[in-house]
Amino acid sequence: MNLARLCSPRVELLGPESVVFDASGLSRVLGTPRDIAREVQRLAIERGVRARIVMAPTTTAAWLIAQAKPAAITVVEGNAGKVAEALALLPVAVLLTVPGLADLAKDVRRQRVPRGRNFRAAPSPMRTSNAGFVRVEAEILTTFERWGVRTLGEVAALSRAELRARFGDIGARLHEASLGEDRLPLTPGAEPRRFVERLLLDWPIEGLEPLSFVVARLCESLSKQLEDADRGAVAVTTRLALVSKAGFERTLHLPAPMRDARVLRTLIHLDLEAHPPTGVTDDTTGLATSGVEAVEIEVEVSPGRIVQGALFVRTVPTPESLATLVARLGALMGGDRVGAPSLADTHDERSNFTQIPLNPHRESTNPQRESTNPQRECTNPQRESTNPQRKRLNLGFRRLRLPPALRKPEAKVAAGPWRSSGRWWRRDGSAWDRDTWDLETASGELLRVSRNRRSKNWELEGVYD
Numbered sequence: 001m002n003l004a005r006l007c008s009p010r011v012e013l014l015g016p017e018s019v020v021f022d023a024s025g026l027s028r029v030l031g032t033p034r035d036i037a038r039e040v041q042r043l044a045i046e047r048g049v050r051a052r053i054v055m056a057p058t059t060t061a062a063w064l065i066a067q068a069k070p071a072a073i074t075v076v077e078g079n080a081g082k083v084a085e086a087l088a089l090l091p092v093a094v095l096l097t098v099p100g101l102a103d104l105a106k107d108v109r110r111q112r113v114p115r116g117r118n119f120r121a122a123p124s125p126m127r128t129s130n131a132g133f134v135r136v137e138a139e140i141l142t143t144f145e146r147w148g149v150r151t152l153g154e155v156a157a158l159s160r161a162e163l164r165a166r167f168g169d170i171g172a173r174l175h176e177a178s179l180g181e182d183r184l185p186l187t188p189g190a191e192p193r194r195f196v197e198r199l200l201l202d203w204p205i206e207g208l209e210p211l212s213f214v215v216a217r218l219c220e221s222l223s224k225q226l227e228d229a230d231r232g233a234v235a236v237t238t239r240l241a242l243v244s245k246a247g248f249e250r251t252l253h254l255p256a257p258m259r260d261a262r263v264l265r266t267l268i269h270l271d272l273e274a275h276p277p278t279g280v281t282d283d284t285t286g287l288a289t290s291g292v293e294a295v296e297i298e299v300e301v302s303p304g305r306i307v308q309g310a311l312f313v314r315t316v317p318t319p320e321s322l323a324t325l326v327a328r329l330g331a332l333m334g335g336d337r338v339g340a341p342s343l344a345d346t347h348d349e350r351s352n353f354t355q356i357p358l359n360p361h362r363e364s365t366n367p368q369r370e371s372t373n374p375q376r377e378c379t380n381p382q383r384e385s386t387n388p389q390r391k392r393l394n395l396g397f398r399r400l401r402l403p404p405a406l407r408k409p410e411a412k413v414a415a416g417p418w419r420s421s422g423r424w425w426r427r428d429g430s431a432w433d434r435d436t437w438d439l440e441t442a443s444g445e446l447l448r449v450s451r452n453r454r455s456k457n458w459e460l461e462g463v464y465d
Contacts, residue, residue: 100183
């Protein structure tokens, strides 16, 4: 939809992945219809969108060709005769994809035409059944197959009045579509509302604190608009225009829809403090010394969040307070040091987890997989040792994030080695090949050490507590 609006203001959505737009005024700017199609294809490639582009005089013709032909670009030029010629070889099944047929099936008369006793009445229009439009599609295809009609050109050769008598208003619409005729003009959809506030300053601002007052004013206005529209912000984009004619833009993705002005202002303030505008910065203010002359804030929205508390559920922090806490921690420790742990797809014990952005609303694991079998939890008293001298050791292992180097250890008791290796095919230094031991020193310490098989160096993996 956004790609089509870059080409024309008259855009109509025909499906979840199909749009049509009016390109009649682009010929003065871009040239021929084929040039227009190539420009649209270039825009689609730049945005990573795979699209089939059809330029035709009517919406129906463009829709049918796009549904039947896999070509990236198709151009149909000329009058109604050229359009019918381009559609003539398409299969008849593509007619059933024309938008609006399901609505026509609902409007078909369902009452039977009363039949006289002394004369034979004409057949009544096709009646819909409880099976819906699927039943209508099957009946139409069966009838066309019995008539020997295979292409749209053969449907166009039939009489429109006879198709109306046989199938009702749907038959007339199918005949119109086989010739590429539109029943209704293009109905442009309303452009989605943008929630954006911009303020052009009389004097440039060169500090973060004065700028925060401007941001607070814009956030209050946006919060009022979001509340009136029952929407919540899921992403906030801050744009600054500097006196040096340079632009600066930052986008924050929020963990949940929110519209609290104070929270939005705090998040933007912390983000600007952690990522000041590019250029010469002042150590005290953290902003560019050239100053800011315009501020613009735009938010992407989603439906408002409905929260209902539960009586037996523990209270958790709100998304607003949690997002503010994460932003403050990121400004204090660094954005790359705040997140949630996640298991990594590796056999390396040192790097078996990684860090991902914190999202408390991420779907949890399957509770059925988390549930345990109570029969497996029960211990067997016959298998438990009755020897009082045998004690169970409950040890905790404290792994060192950065294993320090050490000399070859002298152990009283040692278990190992356990060899592990991997990523030998990588050249980024992430490969490992080492032997690991668990040992007890003469002083009674329980350690885990490893030996790099390539460098022959010893390292301390961790300590048992």
